[in-house]
Amino acid sequence: MSVRPAGDFKTSYAQDMALLDTALYRIGFALLLGALLAAPLVLGRYLFLLNTIGIFALGAVGLSLLTGFAGQISLGHSAFMAIGAYASWYVTTRLGLPFLAALAFAGAATFAIGALVGLPSLRIKGLYLAIATMAFQFITEYVIIHTAGGMGGTVVPAASLFGFQIRTETQFYYLLLPIWVAGGVFAANLVRGRVGLALMAVRDRDYAAQVLGVNLLQYKTLAFALGASYAGVAGSLFAHYNRVIGAEHFTILQSIDFIAMIVIGGLASVWGPHLGAGFVILLNQGLRYVTPSLVTLLPTFARAATPLREIVFGALLIGLLIWEPGGLAMLFRKLKRYLDLWPFPH
Amino acid sequence: MGPATPLADTVLRIERVTLRFVGLTAIDDLSLAVRAGELLGIIGPNGAGKTSVLNCISGFYHPQAGRILFRDQDITHRPAHARARLGIARTFQNIALYPGMTVLANITSGRLLHMRAGVLAGGVYWGPAQRELVRHRERVEEIIDFLELEGHRDHRVAELAYGVQKKVELGRALAMEPRLLLLDEPMAGMTADEKADMARYILELREVRGIPMILIEHDMGVVMDLCDRLVVMDYGRKIAEGLPEAIQHDPRVIQAYLGEETVA
Numbered sequence: 243m244s245v246r247p248a249g250d251f252k253t254s255y256a257q258d259m260a261l262l263d264t265a266l267y268r269i270g271f272a273l274l275l276g277a278l279l280a281a282p283l284v285l286g287r288y289l290f291l292l293n294t295i296g297i298f299a300l301g302a303v304g305l306s307l308l309t310g311f312a313g314q315i316s317l318g319h320s321a322f323m324a325i326g327a328y329a330s331w332y333v334t335t336r337l338g339l340p341f342l343a344a345l346a347f348a349g350a351a352t353f354a355i356g357a358l359v360g361l362p363s364l365r366i367k368g369l370y371l372a373i374a375t376m377a378f379q380f381i382t383e384y385v386i387i388h389t390a391g392g393m394g395g396t397v398v399p400a401a402s403l404f405g406f407q408i409r410t411e412t413q414f415y416y417l418l419l420p421i422w423v424a425g426g427v428f429a430a431n432l433v434r435g436r437v438g439l440a441l442m443a444v445r446d447r448d449y450a451a452q453v454l455g456v457n458l459l460q461y462k463t464l465a466f467a468l469g470a471s472y473a474g475v476a477g478s479l480f481a482h483y484n485r486v487i488g489a490e491h492f493t494i495l496q497s498i499d500f501i502a503m504i505v506i507g508g509l510a511s512v513w514g515p516h517l518g519a520g521f522v523i524l525l526n527q528g529l530r531y532v533t534p535s536l537v538t539l540l541p542t543f544a545r546a547a548t549p550l551r552e553i554v555f556g557a558l559l560i561g562l563l564i565w566e567p568g569g570l571a572m573l574f575r576k577l578k579r580y581l582d583l584w585p586f587p588h
Numbered sequence: 589m590g591p592a593t594p595l596a597d598t599v600l601r602i603e604r605v606t607l608r609f610v611g612l613t614a615i616d617d618l619s620l621a622v623r624a625g626e627l628l629g630i631i632g633p634n635g636a637g638k639t640s641v642l643n644c645i646s647g648f649y650h651p652q653a654g655r656i657l658f659r660d661q662d663i664t665h666r667p668a669h670a671r672a673r674l675g676i677a678r679t680f681q682n683i684a685l686y687p688g689m690t691v692l693a694n695i696t697s698g699r700l701l702h703m704r705a706g707v708l709a710g711g712v713y714w715g716p717a718q719r720e721l722v723r724h725r726e727r728v729e730e731i732i733d734f735l736e737l738e739g740h741r742d743h744r745v746a747e748l749a750y751g752v753q754k755k756v757e758l759g760r761a762l763a764m765e766p767r768l769l770l771l772d773e774p775m776a777g778m779t780a781d782e783k784a785d786m787a788r789y790i791l792e793l794r795e796v797r798g799i800p801m802i803l804i805e806h807d808m809g810v811v812m813d814l815c816d817r818l819v820v821m822d823y824g825r826k827i828a829e830g831l832p833e834a835i836q837h838d839p840r841v842i843q844a845y846l847g848e849e850t851v852a
């Protein structure tokens with residue numbers, strides 16, 4: 243249910259259906275865009291955090307389409323990221339094509355492979371689908387190790403845009419930002435139209451969706467294709483950002499991190515994957531920063547320090563699932579609802 | 589058997605359909621037809637096979653024998669979604685709405701088969717995709733008006749009373765602009781007022797829009813008042829067919845209902 247400030251009357255359906263349907267939202271979104279544009283000035287040497295968040299948020303958007311909106315679980319999301327990364331490496335180094343071509347190719351190739359991987363989802367569901375996607379994850383890792391040479395092996399050239407080399411964090415950021423925003427807006431538009439409605443219909447009650455004329459196979463494979471394509475684009479960006487790619491970047495742990503992102507952010511939410519990616523990456527970095535000082539303070543702590551990340555993560559996930567299953571996006575919505583009504587609670 | 593039905597104005601024809609589950613024959617050599625603009629009632633005791641007939645028509649159950657023809661097309665082996673796309677809409681005995689979505693979204697989902705915008709257009713939401721959504725919204729609002737659901741437009745379905753949910757489910761089926769509407773006990777669990785409203789909607793759908801319908805209902809008063817013709821089932825077989833007045837006094841029907849409930 244949506245609660246809107248009193249006095250906010252829509253005069254047409256078009257207006258009622260706009261993505262940013264109130265002046266408040268539009269101002270808020272403009273402010274956010276402004277802040278993102280100005281971020282390099284403020285963040286300085288911490289800009290790498292925002293670059294990392296943007297890349298993984300794009301990947302998480304894909305998983306949120308697949309899992310959050312279409313209800314198909316996947317433990318192989320980072321495998322698609324790997325395919326995008328290596329496709330991008332191949333297109334730029336072996337074919338000598340520019341970065342944008344590599345990005346597009348990574349997106350298209352993962353779209354097609356995603357559709358193929360999604361085909362069995364008509365027959366297998368839930369836990370079995372999780373196992374099948376996990377198998378895909380392991381096969382991909384195996385292929386990488388035995389062809390590209392495993393750990394940290396493959397060097398990717400810097401992205402170049404119309405002959406201009408993207409080398410610094412700030413340059414990369416301004417390359418990433420438009421793709422990040424466009425990817426986010428595209429998904430947000432998609433989920434409120436025909437595709438989103440059909441995906442949610444499949445997720446919530448597949449036989450009712452069939453009665454509405456929804457072809458389950460078509461939409462499930464579309465969900466896999468779209469989800470994989472976002473991961474592929476994220477993989478391409480990651481490859482040209484990190485400049486070195488290897489099997490260790492695309493493990494099943496990374497796939498699980500993606501799941502954590504969309505659960506923490508809010509499963510069926512357009513803001514969820516962005517918030518979740520931000521949270522997970524900041525938490526990762528934060529723990530990496532805090533743990534060594536903890537160990538020097540308390541040497542006995544050293545043995546517990548290695549799994550600290552997993553422990554904190556697990557606790558947070560369980561806590562969030564109990565406290566607010568809607569994730570961060572729902573927390574924000576509640577806060578906003580509260581502010582809308584302030585100072586008159588209800 | 590009932591009166592012969594000329595093929596020309598027959599919308600749906602079920603020919604000698606038999607459906608077996610392990611150790612049980614749910615539908616036994618059943619034939620029936622729905623004519624253009626007709627409201628056909630299917631009645632019978634619990635477990636008679638009424639819902640199974642709808643499931644065969646909409647493609648969830650696959651009969652071991654017989655054929656199902658919709659507007660002279662053999663749809664016996666078509667998948668469920670393809671039958672929906674031909675214009676067969678239905679409601680379910682135990683409501684199959686999307687509880688987490690609003691009334692508006694639920695009814696809009698009935699427009700899915702009329703929506704054309706592709707993935708790219710939908711993601712960019714420019715021009716055609718936007719105009720299309722607005723156009724569908726108008727159709728959905730007409731249905732909301734028709735079913736008097738204005739006050740519930742933005743409510744999540746899970747929050748609504750059972751009777752209101754039944755109306756929403758009818759609304760979703762109507763949004764498909766059906767050429768055949770299958771209603772499985774649309775008034776079960778409703779209050780007397782809600783039943784009267786539902787009867788009014790069904791009558792208007794038949795009279796004003798001329799939508800052919802199959803109505804399964806246990807309330808004999810409603811069935812006798814609304815339906816043009818009745819098919820009575822028992823143990824998967826058709827035991828009688830004809831006009832409501834005739835059915836009421838048919839000894840076989842009274843026999844089948846003995847110990848269940850008496851025909852009013």
Ligand SMILES: Nc1ncnc2c1ncn2[C@@H]1O[C@H](COP(=O)(O)OP(=O)(O)OP(=O)(O)O)[C@@H](O)[C@H]1O
Nearest residue numbers: 609612614632633634635636637638639640641681
């Ligand atoms: N999927 C199924 N698997 C096994 N048996 C089934 C299945 N569906 C229905 N049946 C059986 O087929 C018979 C007919 O069931 P059906 O639901 O069609 O009856 P009905 O006339 O709609 O009854 P009611 O008035 O209680 O809704 C019942 O004995 C039922 O148990």
Ligand SMILES: [Mg+2]
Nearest residue numbers: 638639640681
């Ligand atoms: Mg039934």
